[in-house]
Amino acid sequence: MRHYLFIISILLLFTACKPTSSIITSKDVAVKKGIYTQPVASKTTTVKSKKSQKEYTNRQTAEASSPKKTPLINDQNESDIIIDNEDSNYLISQLIHTASDNLGVTYRGGGTTKDGFDCSGLMYSTFKKFDITLPRSSHQMAEVGKxxxxxxxKKGDLIFFINRGQRRINHVGMIVEVNGDDIKFIHSSTQSGVIISSLKESYYDRTFKQINRVIQ
Structure with a gap:
């Protein structure tokens, strides 16, 4: 009996984040298929090194009396990203860019780094780069936003699934392309790691649960 229960638990574990096929497995393929376009480098986005952090501190002091908006900063990460432009479309493009940098990274339960991601770990680390802290699990993320x-x-929305054998949401991705009724999303699957898939795939069509908007 114990042996039987053990086999069932293993099968249930691997149904979470399970894909039926991989649409896009690398950023190069995503670019060629027109799914992903790398944002053009501009003065509004920089990676903050120790030197640039000092320069930013000096600039912030010098401009303290200026009516100009203060850039958004995430001081919790080693490689912080400064965004002067607070437009939501710009932020969404940067979120997609950050997530797409991980295309091809392997799946790892509990993972939140390039050593491996699980589905919620990919979303958590992507949004955290921009000082947006999401809950750590997919079913808790499903309670955030509208x-x-x-x-x-729309692009940037979180998309949720309930995989076979489960009673609550246990998989999450982020929408990167909407073309009519074809919705493509980036996620980390147990079999293929970080990939871009389509909601038109029969597996995801059957297990789809809801879409939440975190960035208004």
Whole structure:
């Protein structure tokens, strides 16, 4: 009996984040297929080294009396990203860019780094780069933001699934492309790691649960 229960538990574990096929497995392929376009480098986005952090501190002091908006900073990460432009579309493009940098990284339960990601770990680390702290599990993430109809889905929205054998949400990805009724999303699957898949795939069509908008 114990042996039987052990086998069932293993099978249930691997249904979480399980894909039926991989659409996009690398950034190069994503670019060629037009799914992903790398944002053009501009003065509004920089990676903060020790030198640039000092320069920023000096600039912030000098501009303290200026009406100019203070850049958003995440002081919790080693490689912080400064965003002067607070437009949501710009932020969404940067979130997609950051997540897409991990295409091809392997799946790792509990992982939040390039050593390996699980599905919620990929979303957590991507949003954390921009000082947006999401809950750590997919079913908790599903309680954040505003639920939207599939017809209203946009890039940057979180998309959730309930995989076979489960009773609650246990998989999450981020929408990177909406073309009519074809919705593509980046996620980390147990079999293929970080990939871009389509909601038109039969597996994801069957297990789809909801879409939440975190960035308004």
């Amino acid at each position: 639920p939207v109809d599939v017809q209203e889905a």
